[in-house]
Amino acid sequence: MNVHPFDAAVKLTPLDLPGSYAGASSPAYWNMVGPFGGTSAATAMQSVMQHPERLGEPIALTVNYASALGPGPFTVQATPVRTNRSTQHWTVSLSQLDTSGAQGVVMTATAVTAVRRQTWSVNDTPMPTVAPPDGSARFTFPGGVEWIKRYEIRPLAGLIPNIWDGSGTGSLSRLWVRDDPPRSLDFASLAALSDVFFPRVWLRRATHVPVGTVSMTVHFHADSRQLTQSGEGFLFGQAQAQTFCNGFFDQTAQLWSESGTLLVTTNQIVYYKE
Amino acid sequence: MNVHPFDAAVKLTPLDLPGSYAGASSPAYWNMVGPFGGTSAATAMQSVMQHPERLGEPIALTVNYASALGPGPFTVQATPVRTNRSTQHWTVSLSQLDTSGAQGVVMTATAVTAVRRQTWSVNDTPMPTVAPPDGSARFTFPGGVEWIKRYEIRPLAGLIPNIWDGSGTGSLSRLWVRDDPPRSLDFASLAALSDVFFPRVWLRRATHVPVGTVSMTVHFHADSRQLTQSGEGFLFGQAQAQTFCNGFFDQTAQLWSESGTLLVTTNQIVYYKE
Secondary structure, eight states: OOOOHHHHHTOOEEOSSTTEEEEEOOGGGBOSSSBOHHHHHHHHHHHHHTOTTOOSEEEEEEEEEOSOOOSSEEEEEEEEEEEOSSEEEEEEEEEEEOTTSOEEEEEEEEEEEEOOOOOOOEESSOOOOOOOGGGSOOOOOTTOOGGGGGEEEEEEESOOOSSOSSOOOOOOEEEEEEESSOOOOOHHHHHHHTTOSOOHHHHHHTOOOOEEEEEEEEEEOOOHHHHHHHTTOOEEEEEEOSEEETTEEEEEEEEEETTSOEEEEEEEEEEEOO | OOOOHHHHHTOOEEOSSTTEEEEEOOGGGBOSSSBOHHHHHHHHHHHHHTOTTOOSEEEEEEEEEOSOOOSSEEEEEEEEEEEOSSEEEEEEEEEEEOTTSOEEEEEEEEEEEEOOOOOOOEESSOOOOOOOGGGSOOOOOTTOOTGGGGEEEEEEESOOOSSOSSOOOOOOEEEEEEESSOOOOOHHHHHHHTTOSOOHHHHHHTOOOOEEEEEEEEEEOOOHHHHHHHTTOOEEEEEEOSEEETTEEEEEEEEEETTSOEEEEEEEEEEEOO
């Protein structure tokens, strides 16, 4: 059986120290100057998921993109710094040998896992009423970066501009998305999918400026049972910026299962030039 | 000249190790079983602000409330783990002696600071049109917790329920707020103000259940010059939950200066019981 490219991308091999792992940048998810940031976020999540001392399931993940991850091997250190009765707090660090031969931090992260209990619940953010996935064409990007080919993206609104003429008016995008080939949803892939939206500033300005995500926070609202129910189905996602100010804009986004369960709310802050 | 209670609350004294500081829980900002979480977030921010190697101004802060902070002294360690040309990545940890005599981690945090440059900017989240601060009465909470007295809060919508009868229908609150006595806005106080909203689940359910913030992320959209302009004026804030699911709800909030500059967008995930 072939290994799914996502599983290959986030594969971590335990090293001698507890919570220490070896990984490698994935050419299959290559972006312009490094791997897709979503796979780095997923790697941080994965280091927590496969830690033998983990308690419960992810509630929150924040990843900070400290430096460009290069090709080749890296190490991950996941540490449970506080374990309570039903919650656990994690710090995570990704390091890679830099050109001077020193280990440099390329990502820091924190995560919270918890044992969920069934309580009163209500979702105040229902999925918008939209056409089903087969009602819109797949996004293709000839000559584009590799990682986009690893996702079947079917945009509904707020497509990436065809003409970069500065005519943008809004920043809302809506789309269907799933792994290609399809893969059962888990917390690592959900972390990656949280970063699947193209930069809001490109849409808002219809101008192609250099960008880079600085920090992303993911809040998980579903448990593994609900992710299993989502299976290999599409997710519906929407993303929007609240503000663009002197070099940094934010993105607020939601991901629902195909049947309308709100799985994730996520926010990021992104550098842009000019 | 008297020291403002907020400055006393976030006062950090450098220790021997670089980035290591001594602080103490503030009785003036006491909540039910520990100090107001906003002051803890502000302490994490402050440890970065007064670090001699800091580059630029805050862009992002995530704080994770690992354990209840008790009365008395604590230590803070702020470490610049990666310094780039115009951005800098920080990890922060708050520790306190626990009852067994061991140092326990009570908070982890990450922060990003950056040198901002003037660029194309647009705010897509204008402040709602609302009555001015003097148009609404100050919120008072007789016999309430101490920290609320440190803020002049003038609610406009989504007030804390008077009757806990399970009749809640929405989670949106709007309010004017400033330090009491008034104090010039800075990044530490802005971090604290990001946590000023009462728990959304109380409003949504009109039911008083135990709660505790697990993780809060603050994205800063203004520079120190804009904070100075805001001065001792009121901020306008609004907060809303997107979903409540099996023990955890989220809160998404914004803070504007009195004149309508969007200063902060912030999200948190909060534990609730039942």
